[in-house]
Amino acid sequence: MDTKSDEIPSRRDRPPLFRGTALVCVAAAAGALLTGCADDTGGEAARSGAAEAAQVAATSPTPSADANLTGDQRERKELVPKAKTGYEQALGAAAGAVPHSKPVSVELKGPPDSPRWEAEVATDDGTAHTVSVDAVDGKAGKERAKDQDSDDKRELADLLKKATVTPQQAAQTATGKTKGTVTAVELDDTDGGTPKWSVDVVTTDDWNKTTFDIDATDRKILREHVDRD
Structure with a gap:
């Protein structure tokens, strides 16, 4: 056990x-x-x-497209869409404010909240007047006589007589080459004394401005310059 x-x-x-x-x-x-x-x-x-x-x-904000625009391009983008009245209406309103006058120039100016067309017209003797036209409603303001001497009047009268191409025809030639909005048209002369129309066209896809110099006797394009500034 x-x-x-x-x-x-x-x-x-x-x-x-x-x-x-x-x-x-x-x-x-x-x-x-x-x-x-x-x-x-x-x-x-x-x-x-x-x-x-x-x-x-x-939800993060994407970079603004305006960040890639220059100062001038940004100004055009802000100003051009605000103009409800085109250059043709502005020239017509200015010419209506000065009897027996012809268009010499027109240019769209700001600020964007009150855009206006600054137009110049002249009678056959070369006497010039400036007229401000509201770019929204197309109404012309009071005309103002320009400060000119006798030589200025004679030179302008000579240009008007030689210019057989109208500003509208010059603008059509310019926009036929570059589609866009006409923001300026001005009668001037070449180095040879031939009259020309300088036409500014702004393209709304990139807000560049292209300036065309167009012969005011035969509508030939003498010069084309793109301003990308």
Whole structure:
């Protein structure tokens, strides 16, 4: 009996193998569960961060196209669309304010909130008058006589007599070459004394200004210059 008791240990004295194994399994399962939760949390955070970044990108303001425009281009973009009256109407209104006069020049000017056409007309003897025409309603203001001496009048009268091409015809020649809005027309002379019309055309896709010098006797284009400033 004593020998048997020494050879076979009691249940109470046996090492707790099964309890240790169970604890290891429980710990492993808990670790796996925590790992799974961590993976889910990390994935959810990543998805949330991506969604937030996409939302910020969608709502962030895009760079303005005006940032690429020069100062002059920006001024044209602000001014030209505000003019509801074209150069032809402005010249007609100015000529109507001075009896028996012919158009000499017209130019669109600002500011954008009150655009106007500054026109010049002259009678056959070369006496010139300036007239401001509202670029919105087309109404002409009071005419003002220009300060001229006898030579100025004679030279202008000579140009008007030689110019057989009208400003409207010159503008049609210019816009036939470059589509856009006419913002200025002016009668002048070449170095050889031949009259010419200088016509400014603004293209509304890039707000550049192209100046055409057009022979006032045969409508030939003498010069073309693009102002990208």
